[in-house]
Amino acid sequence: MPKEMKKVILQGIRKTLLADGSTTKVELSYKLGISFPTVSKLVAQMEKKGELMSVGLDDSSGGRRARRYAYNPDYQLIAILFLEQTETQYMIYNVSGEVKERGSCSGFLQDGIEALTDQIESLIDRHPGIRSLAFGVPGSVNNGRIIYIPGYEKFHYFDLKSAIEARFGLPVVVENDMNAAVLGYYKKMEFRNDESLIYLYFGQNGPGAGILVNGNVVRGSTSFSGEVSFVPLYDNRSFQEAIINAEGTVTVMREGIGADAVSRLVAAFTAILNPNAVIFVRDEVNTELLKSIELRSASYIAKEHLPKLIVSDWKEDYLNGLKRLGLDLMIRTNDD
Incomplete structure (x- = not known):
């Protein structure tokens, strides 16, 4: 199967499971328009990795009872971090929205990138299941690069996404705080x-x-x-x-x-x-x-x-927006 096709199908399976709560292979095949053998193969791979889990059998309609699957909410954890003036606030949560840890640490905007990477390293040590990172920034962001941030000119044109991905090997999304807030309110x-x-x-x-x-x-x-x-x-x-x-x-x-x-x-x-x-x-x-x-x-x-x-x-909407961005990033990644 071509890699890009597999990636699209896996994303479809994740979206369907997260939206519906649980589903069968037949239902997935119908909703995604993908052949049953292809869906069965990918579901088996995801179950073996622990990404999916069986949640029982459907009632029989005269034939073999279909097995129902759900997404394992703790298979992947997402870390979101709001980079603010004096501190960096963070939250670790699973794909069901359950918060595993929240808190704050010294501010990246004042203390620099090393303080931020040290904090992320500490979070990953405590939560090895973190598979993606979402950052909110009080400034304009272009593809992960901070291009304008009033009051913190030393970070103009700083590529935060590339720096964090290179350091930790995890997918990263960086978004302007107001873009995240309007998205969070909309959702x-x-x-x-x-x-x-x-x-x-x-x-x-x-x-x-x-x-x-x-x-x-x-x-x-x-x-x-x-x-x-x-x-x-x-x-x-x-x-x-x-x-x-x-x-x-x-x-x-x-x-x-x-x-x-x-x-x-x-x-x-x-x-x-x-x-x-x-x-x-x-x-x-x-x-x-x-x-x-x-x-x-x-x-x-x-x-x-x-x-x-x-x-x-605003804080609630900002948080909701970053959570949505982190979840979307999770759905798109870890497709090998």
Whole structure:
């Protein structure tokens, strides 16, 4: 069997088992459109490795009872790490979402790559089943390379994916924090595939946005999409300059100019993308501010075209997005 074909079939088997909970070889053959002998061979290989496990026999319908299989949730563990200003938070979980360990350690952005690799090595020593790593970064990422991260210029163009894969020989995915958050919110809410969303975060190191159009995260031609700090909303001020004062404090909650800047940005997103909703971070807004933004936005663009303005838990959505990315990476790898 060609290697690429085998890879596609294995991915299909994993997706089906994780979505359905359990299945038989006949059901797999039917759902995947793959011959029964091919499915049987691959299921036998996966069971021998411990990736699948038998969970009993189906009731007889007059013939031989079919054996039912489920994915072994502890066959592979996934480590996700959020690289933040002063610390790196991490979580180890299995494919069923069961958390095996969570905690924090010294920050990669302050202490450098060696501190991060030492921590990963410690995690793998405690959990040898870790087979993939997912990183969230507060900056723009292009194919695993950090290309822009405000306040940490020494990491501009640092290829985090290649560095970690070379060190540990494990598959790695690296994603911008806002892209992960909008993906996590989308998966949590189980939207239709044609949903379009903007996830807006003011932040202390500069604002950012996660953009999802028709169910797909938009990264742009150079993976720079969502860097809304640069959007020129006034003659002499960008969006960041309008919402952050000279001391670096976000002023949206206290000063009229900040709320107006957000309203202009909402109007711009409406005219360009016409999203279903703009999601705000729960800790950064209140009901009064959202109402003000809604009214101001309607002065720039017709109200019927404006998106819903909603709030959500950014940390939870960020975590959900990284978990989804880690799971997708797991499904695609370990196909030998």
